[in-house]
Amino acid sequence: MTLLDVQNLTIAYHTTGGPVVAVDDISFSLEKGRSMGIVGESGCGKTTIGMSLLGLLPENGYVRGGQILFDGKDLLGLSRKELQAFRWKKISMIFQAAMNALNPVQRVGDQIAEAIRIHNPELSEPRIREQVAELYDLVDIPGTRIHDYPHQYSGGMKQRAVIAMALSCHPDLIIADEPTTALDVIVQAQILHKIKEIQERLGIAAIFISHDIGVVAEVCHDIAVMYAGKIIEYGQREEVFVSPVHPYTSMLLSSYLTIDGVFDLHAETVDHVCTFSSERLPGTCGYADSCPYADDLCASEQPGWREISPTHKALCRKACW
Numbered sequence: 149m150t151l152l153d154v155q156n157l158t159i160a161y162h163t164t165g166g167p168v169v170a171v172d173d174i175s176f177s178l179e180k181g182r183s184m185g186i187v188g189e190s191g192c193g194k195t196t197i198g199m200s201l202l203g204l205l206p207e208n209g210y211v212r213g214g215q216i217l218f219d220g221k222d223l224l225g226l227s228r229k230e231l232q233a234f235r236w237k238k239i240s241m242i243f244q245a246a247m248n249a250l251n252p253v254q255r256v257g258d259q260i261a262e263a264i265r266i267h268n269p270e271l272s273e274p275r276i277r278e279q280v281a282e283l284y285d286l287v288d289i290p291g292t293r294i295h296d297y298p299h300q301y302s303g304g305m306k307q308r309a310v311i312a313m314a315l316s317c318h319p320d321l322i323i324a325d326e327p328t329t330a331l332d333v334i335v336q337a338q339i340l341h342k343i344k345e346i347q348e349r350l351g352i353a354a355i356f357i358s359h360d361i362g363v364v365a366e367v368c369h370d371i372a373v374m375y376a377g378k379i380i381e382y383g384q385r386e387e388v389f390v391s392p393v394h395p396y397t398s399m400l401l402s403s404y405l406t407i408d409g410v411f412d413l414h415a416e417t418v419d420h421v422c423t424f425s426s427e428r429l430p431g432t433c434g435y436a437d438s439c440p441y442a443d444d445l446c447a448s449e450q451p452g453w454r455e456i457s458p459t460h461k462a463l464c465r466k467a468c469w
């Protein structure tokens with residue numbers, strides 16, 4: 149059953165240089181309990197999508213067009229108050245760099261208790277404490293650490309605490325924005341598998357956002373590859389990783405091929421910065437300038453979607469398979 153249905157979503161930011169389109173006509177849907185990865189280099193629009201789903205775009209950001217349906221409800225039509233009631237209880241987000249935003253002078257357990265209290269004012273204090281303990285158990289932090297301060301936690305534990313906070317209102321969808329970027333490789337894998345395990349155990353849908361294709365390869369059912377504000381390839385994990393058809397996806401994946409041709413999911417990545425959103429000419433392929441296969445038409449014509457299978461498609465004239 150479809151939980152989230154995003155259609156033709158376009159988001160722009162007002163800037164002193166005029167409006168900048170950060171997310172350009174994207175569509176995708178997510179079934180209940182399923183996980184999806186959004187991958188692409190810095191600046192391609194990933195966080196903007198996540199924030200729009202929570203109704204938390206910055207003040208200068210605005211939805212220019214499209215539709216976000218969650219459980220059949222039009223999120224863009226909700227009032228601020230309705231959205232507040234919705235946020236965290238239905239959709240919650242692990243923000244980029246959230247673990248560094250834990251309050252350093254408040255005990256971690258108290259911060260999680262506060263999150264529960266704010267959204268569930270009807271709960272008694274003993275019940276809130278019980279829920280904090282349950283959440284610690286869920287994310288595998290020993291209960292003895294509930295009264296510690298953030299500086300007493302390792303990076304991995306801080307990130308687990310942030311995950312616990314995001315789960316505190318039992319959401320149907322959790323969005324994890326670069327959940328492992330600040331962690332070392334071994335801890336990255338542990339955290340990813342922890343989120344995936346919890347998500348599957350509780351039947352929560354998940355969107356993993358990362359610049360690192362290895363991260364989404366490891367944990368997601370479906371993958372959306374983004375470039376310059378657009379989804380340029382979309383498919384099931386095996387389709388995108390085993391048979392990518394967009395030249396940009398192939399380029400991203402080539403950094404993960406080892407000598408035996410096996411994906412090295414933990415390879416170091418260079419986080420390229422995407423600078424195309426404001427410069428791209430309308431009606432051209434945003435990747436044409438960098439694409440080894442581009443011809444004159446690519447630079448003058450907007451590509452359409454090419455369907456490779458009922459679940460796999462690419463926005464490219466040259467997509468080959």
Ligand SMILES: Nc1ncnc2c1ncn2[C@@H]1O[C@H](COP(=O)(O)OP(=O)(O)O)[C@@H](O)[C@H]1O
Pocket residue numbers: 161162163168169170188189190191192193194195196197206208209425
């Ligand atoms: N508050 C803002 N004001 C203006 N431009 C912004 C703002 N936030 C993001 N952008 C621009 O929108 C684009 C997408 O940003 P973002 O969604 O943060 O990308 P990502 O998460 O993929 O790195 C970038 O070009 C970025 O510079």
Ligand SMILES: [Mg+2]
Pocket residue numbers: 191194195196244325
């Ligand atoms: Mg981001």
